[in-house]
Amino acid sequence: MSPQSVLAVSNLTKFYGDFKALDSVSFAVEKGWIYGYLGPNGAGKTTTIRTMLGLLRPDQGEVQIDGVNPAKNPVHALKSVGYAPELPTLQTFFSGEQLMEFIGKMFGLAAQARKARIKQLLDLVGLKEWGDKKIGKYSKGMVQRLSLALALINDPLVLIMDEPTIGMDPEGTAHFRNLFTSLSKEGKTIFISSHLLDEVQRICTHVGMINKGKMVFNGLITQVLETFTKQWVIEAELKTVTKTMITAIKNLDYVEDVKVDENKLRIELKEKKDLRGEISSEIFKRKGVLLSLNLHKITLEDAYLRALKGDQ
Amino acid sequence: MGFLQRSANMVTYEWRRALAKKKFYVLVILTLVLQIGLFALFSYFFTNPPPGFVGSPLEEMKASMWLVGVLGLQGLFIPLIAIVIAGGSMSEEYERGTADILLSKPITKMEYMTGKFLGGLSLLGFVIVLITILGTTLAYGLFGPQESIQFVPVIYLVLLYSNLLFFSMTFMFSEVFRRTTLSIMAVIGIFVASLFIGGILSMMHLMTQEQLYLEISKWLPNWSVSNLPSFVASELITAPESPFVSVPGGDIQLAAAIIAVYTIASILIAALKLVRSDVTKRTG
Numbered sequence: 192m193s194p195q196s197v198l199a200v201s202n203l204t205k206f207y208g209d210f211k212a213l214d215s216v217s218f219a220v221e222k223g224w225i226y227g228y229l230g231p232n233g234a235g236k237t238t239t240i241r242t243m244l245g246l247l248r249p250d251q252g253e254v255q256i257d258g259v260n261p262a263k264n265p266v267h268a269l270k271s272v273g274y275a276p277e278l279p280t281l282q283t284f285f286s287g288e289q290l291m292e293f294i295g296k297m298f299g300l301a302a303q304a305r306k307a308r309i310k311q312l313l314d315l316v317g318l319k320e321w322g323d324k325k326i327g328k329y330s331k332g333m334v335q336r337l338s339l340a341l342a343l344i345n346d347p348l349v350l351i352m353d354e355p356t357i358g359m360d361p362e363g364t365a366h367f368r369n370l371f372t373s374l375s376k377e378g379k380t381i382f383i384s385s386h387l388l389d390e391v392q393r394i395c396t397h398v399g400m401i402n403k404g405k406m407v408f409n410g411l412i413t414q415v416l417e418t419f420t421k422q423w424v425i426e427a428e429l430k431t432v433t434k435t436m437i438t439a440i441k442n443l444d445y446v447e448d449v450k451v452d453e454n455k456l457r458i459e460l461k462e463k464k465d466l467r468g469e470i471s472s473e474i475f476k477r478k479g480v481l482l483s484l485n486l487h488k489i490t491l492e493d494a495y496l497r498a499l500k501g502d503q
Numbered sequence: 504m505g506f507l508q509r510s511a512n513m514v515t516y517e518w519r520r521a522l523a524k525k526k527f528y529v530l531v532i533l534t535l536v537l538q539i540g541l542f543a544l545f546s547y548f549f550t551n552p553p554p555g556f557v558g559s560p561l562e563e564m565k566a567s568m569w570l571v572g573v574l575g576l577q578g579l580f581i582p583l584i585a586i587v588i589a590g591g592s593m594s595e596e597y598e599r600g601t602a603d604i605l606l607s608k609p610i611t612k613m614e615y616m617t618g619k620f621l622g623g624l625s626l627l628g629f630v631i632v633l634i635t636i637l638g639t640t641l642a643y644g645l646f647g648p649q650e651s652i653q654f655v656p657v658i659y660l661v662l663l664y665s666n667l668l669f670f671s672m673t674f675m676f677s678e679v680f681r682r683t684t685l686s687i688m689a690v691i692g693i694f695v696a697s698l699f700i701g702g703i704l705s706m707m708h709l710m711t712q713e714q715l716y717l718e719i720s721k722w723l724p725n726w727s728v729s730n731l732p733s734f735v736a737s738e739l740i741t742a743p744e745s746p747f748v749s750v751p752g753g754d755i756q757l758a759a760a761i762i763a764v765y766t767i768a769s770i771l772i773a774a775l776k777l778v779r780s781d782v783t784k785r786t787g
């Protein structure tokens with residue numbers, strides 16, 4: 192954690208009653224990163240985010256946004272933060288424009304700047320025709336879009352979004368994905384939570400993985416594979432599988448383990464090496480009839496699932 | 504942007520929030536209609552006085568009818584409006600999940616609460632202005648020139664001050680329970696219980712002549728709220744025989760102090776709860 196980290200979370204622990212929702216969570220996000228905060232349902236993503244904004248009081252640990260603790264000094268810490276909550280519920284008695292106007296005032300934006308910004312943002316999120324309609328009349332996806340426009344009203348340096356594209360149509364999802372990438376190119380720091388690996392993989396530069404309140408990985412997205420992949424796997428389909436065949440393959444020095452599923456063998460290798468040639472000649476030597484042979488490099492998805500199981 | 508600006512922005516927000524409620528309009532309109540009805544009744548009474556109810560006392564009554572108009576609704580209806588305005592003030596933001604939108608912005612919890620409190624209170628003040636204006640206008644229109652009319656602004660301020668008690672108490676429950684219906688019910692419960700216990704205590708006082716019962720009953724929340732305005736009115740208007748200012752021995756200082764105690768305690772509890780707890784979502 193360098194002193195200039197835009198977001199610094201250290202040893203965050205949070206209980207809901209007796210339930211430990213966060214267990215000593217730490218990470219830091221530097222300027223210009225798109226940090227994906229990845230974890231399954233109930234992992235503690237929303238809890239982390241709401242604690243980062245000072246909405247929840249941590250039992251232990253501290254959060255700093257650009258060096259300021261938002262729970263202690265929200266006025267200073269949150270002035271250049273944009274936040275889009277998970278499944279936002281907005282003030283239904285306002286129209287989209289009125290709510291943006293009010294939130295703009297909360298950030299101290301001047302009237303002139305507010306007007307221009309509201310128009311530009313409504314356009315950007317595809318709600319140009321809806322600005323003057325009551326939010327109570329918006330669809331779920333429209334509320335989500337407005338919530339993202341609100342998060343951008345103060346031209347924030349840090350954008351914190353909790354599953355921002357949930358409930359959005361594919362076109363919207365793609366649009367916002369591009370938007371986040373271009374915002375990051377402008378030098379903004381983006382923190383985005385998701386339970387979808389695919390989403391994170393597409394746009395994030397860094398990733399933090401959380402499961403059951405504990406961080407299981409924190410680093411470059413390209414390192415995830417490295418960290419969680421010890422081995423590659425070869426899948427061999429044979430006409431018939433015999434016990435001697437299995438034992439023979441299991442006893443090869445480069446084989447870690449063999450799992451059998453009817454006439455298919457799942458051969459886990461000890462290293463990341465394409466050993467299909469070696470395996471096939473072993474099978475031929477023992478008069479096996481090979482139907483197919485595939486090398487299976489572990490995907491990010493597997494790595495993610497492994498990370499969640501904790502078998503690093 | 505300082506404390507004042509950020510709180511003031513919340514004040515305008517709170518107006519919008521409270522004004523979006525149908526409940527609020529229904530109650531205000533009901534109150535104003537009731538006020539008109541009250542005057543219609545008195546007007547009928549004055550034009551068709553029962554036998555033995557003629558002459559100068561009647562004329563004297565006519566000249567201070569504005570007090571009826573202004574104070575007549577204090578016992579029940581204005582406190583009810585105060586309760587409705589304050590009831591959802593804090594809780595609705597939790598119930599709807601909108602507190603997250605507000606408190607994730609550059610504003611302190613104290614500024615947020617100050618804005619909400621003053622927003623609701625100023626709205627209540629506006630409703631009392633309506634009641635006061637309607638009351639005095641009706642008195643003028645129906646019963647001719649009014650006496651001591653110069654005291655209208657003072658009486659107005661005293662009314663507003665008195666209503667701080669139930670307003671703050673409801674506001675406090677709204678933050679503590681974080682449920683609108685529950686906080687409104689709680690305060691209405693306290694209000695009714697306080698009326699009931701007050702009745703029992705004054706009966707005991709009548710039966711035993713024991714002063715203590717009376718002293719205890721003064722600390723019930725509704726005693727000060729419903730009596731302070733008329734105490735002040737009777738003090739101001741030097742017409743001891745004035746028929747509507749009938750509570751003798753009114754203790755202005757005590758009533759004012761009791762209101763202050765309840766109000767300050769409520770505000771402190773609400774502030775403590777707000778600062779010391781998580782911003783919750785969807786408790787409703």
Ligand SMILES: Nc1ncnc2c1ncn2[C@@H]1O[C@H](COP(=O)(O)OP(=O)(O)OP(=O)(O)O)[C@@H](O)[C@H]1O
Pocket residue numbers: 207210212230231232233234235236237238239277386
């Ligand atoms: N207010 C609360 N009271 C009690 N438990 C809670 C509360 N909020 C969340 N939890 C629990 O804390 C854990 C973490 O919840 P959190 O909402 O942070 O998960 P999440 O990672 O955001 O999940 P999702 O992907 O479903 O949004 C869950 O087990 C949840 O049940």
Ligand SMILES: [Mg+2]
Pocket residue numbers: 236237238277353
């Ligand atoms: Mg969540």
